[in-house]
Amino acid sequence: MARQREDCLGLAESRGWTVTAEFIDNDLSAYSGKNRPGFTELLSGIEAREFDAVVVYHQDRLTRRPSEFEDFIDKCQRFGVKQFATVSGETDIGQGDGILVARIMAAVAANQSDASARRIRRKNDENAAAGRPHKTGQRAYGYELDRMTVVESEAAVIREAARRFLAGESLVSVVAWLQAEGIRTATGMNEWRTPTLRNLLKSPRIAGLREHRGEVVGDALWPAIITRQEHEQITARLAESAKTNRRSPRRYLLSGKVFCGACGNKMFSSPDGGRRRYGCRKGPDFGGCAKIFINAEPLEEFIVRAVLARLSSPATIDAIRNAQQPDGTGKTLSDELAGLQHKQAELMEMWTDGVITKRELIPARDKIESRIESTRRQLARLDAGTGLSQFLGDTDTVAAAWDAPDMTLQRQAAVVGAIISRVVVHPSKRVGPRVDLNRIEPEWIV
Numbered sequence: 001m002a003r004q005r006e007d008c009l010g011l012a013e014s015r016g017w018t019v020t021a022e023f024i025d026n027d028l029s030a031y032s033g034k035n036r037p038g039f040t041e042l043l044s045g046i047e048a049r050e051f052d053a054v055v056v057y058h059q060d061r062l063t064r065r066p067s068e069f070e071d072f073i074d075k076c077q078r079f080g081v082k083q084f085a086t087v088s089g090e091t092d093i094g095q096g097d098g099i100l101v102a103r104i105m106a107a108v109a110a111n112q113s114d115a116s117a118r119r120i121r122r123k124n125d126e127n128a129a130a131g132r133p134h135k136t137g138q139r140a141y142g143y144e145l146d147r148m149t150v151v152e153s154e155a156a157v158i159r160e161a162a163r164r165f166l167a168g169e170s171l172v173s174v175v176a177w178l179q180a181e182g183i184r185t186a187t188g189m190n191e192w193r194t195p196t197l198r199n200l201l202k203s204p205r206i207a208g209l210r211e212h213r214g215e216v217v218g219d220a221l222w223p224a225i226i227t228r229q230e231h232e233q234i235t236a237r238l239a240e241s242a243k244t245n246r247r248s249p250r251r252y253l254l255s256g257k258v259f260c261g262a263c264g265n266k267m268f269s270s271p272d273g274g275r276r277r278y279g280c281r282k283g284p285d286f287g288g289c290a291k292i293f294i295n296a297e298p299l300e301e302f303i304v305r306a307v308l309a310r311l312s313s314p315a316t317i318d319a320i321r322n323a324q325q326p327d328g329t330g331k332t333l334s335d336e337l338a339g340l341q342h343k344q345a346e347l348m349e350m351w352t353d354g355v356i357t358k359r360e361l362i363p364a365r366d367k368i369e370s371r372i373e374s375t376r377r378q379l380a381r382l383d384a385g386t387g388l389s390q391f392l393g394d395t396d397t398v399a400a401a402w403d404a405p406d407m408t409l410q411r412q413a414a415v416v417g418a419i420i421s422r423v424v425v426h427p428s429k430r431v432g433p434r435v436d437l438n439r440i441e442p443e444w445i446v
């Protein structure tokens with residue numbers, strides 16, 4: 001509980017938000033829906049316009065019922081709460097996509113509160129208290145699928161990575177070493193990246209500690225790969241560097257959407273002196289060809305103009321309106337998603353109880369996962385229009401909505417993301433400071 005509160009305060013601080021009020025309900029109350037003075041107070045605070053942002057540890061700490069969650073969203077929208085952030089999931093319901101993700105999570109949380117899911121949670125609590133592993137059907141690096149048996153070759157990699165990191169090497173440099181050695185992650189398919197390595201190194205699991213709901217609850221039954229002291233040193237060093245590397249506010253409208261036309265890799269922010277640029281970058285965390293760079297300003301200006309023109313075209317207006325049909329399709333899909341996730345949980349329980357074998361588990365799990373994935377995609381398509389209604393209209397309406405004072409860069413990025421899936425930047429055929437617009441190739445969603 002104390003750590004959850006600390007994490008929330010840390011998140012607020014990293015966003016530069018001032019904390020004016022804190023609300024705490026005990027752990028079980030979100031299930032029953034009764035006796036939730038904290039939640040009720042939060043809602044009254046929103047109605048009284050006491051704050052314009054809300055931080056929670058995890059969305060399932062906020063509500064377990066979609067209807068409660070809709071209440072919350074509705075109040076946020078009516079009384080000027082623009083930002084909602086969670087420590088565990090990075091849900092931002094500022095606009096568009098975020099609300100969809102949050103709704104899906106509300107459906108999941110609701111599903112988890114039914115009787116059989118509660119039984120599973122109780123079993124998970126007992127397992128955690130006894131130091132037994134939480135079996136997920138996925139292998140964790142360093143251990144077999146049972147999460148008890150050490151894979152010696154991987155344990156050696158973990159020890160060496162920890163040694164290098166504690167000797168002062170950066171995460172990027174350790175990743176470069178892993179890649180040079182041809183070492184892959186637990187699936188055997190992917191190369192290491194710094195976020196994956198960071199998660200592995202700070203994981204209490206490799207120090208033989210059992211973590212449960214974000215907190216270390218005691219010694220685990222499985223063998224440790226690094227010592228507890230090393231674990232403490234690693235977390236301390238990571239916390240230190242997190243403090244100095246505060247996440248900077250978003251400055252690139254097209255982050256994550258620009259791709260290199262020469263090698264196909266994602267392009268990253270790559271400032272040149274004081275000038276903002278997108279660039280294809282080399283190196284362990286990027287893996288591009290470093291041949292293509294483009295000044296951010298003319299690229300963004302061109303894309304914005306193209307998006308706004310697209311938004312005022314009758315065909316787009318139709319497409320968005322059709323996607324917003326209030327025929328209840330979204331609700332059916334959310335229910336379907338909740339049902340599938342329920343089945344997934346049951347399947348894991350059957351495997352943990354030994355009712356089915358690993359050989360039976362894996363194909364069934366894969367099938368359910370692919371259905372979950374496709375339901376999510378359908379939901380996302382359905383919601384592609386959310387938040388776009390205010391942009392529908394003639395060129396002037398669209399331009400005015402875009403330049404409105406509350407259009408933050410984040411909201412603009414969400415609008416662009418609803419219209420364009422990606423932007424490919426091709427090599428330049430001419431030399432000179434002006435950007436050749438023929439190099440820029442947007443891929444449209446609507």
Ligand SMILES: [Zn+2]
Nearest residue numbers: 260263280289
């Ligand atoms: Zn490239």
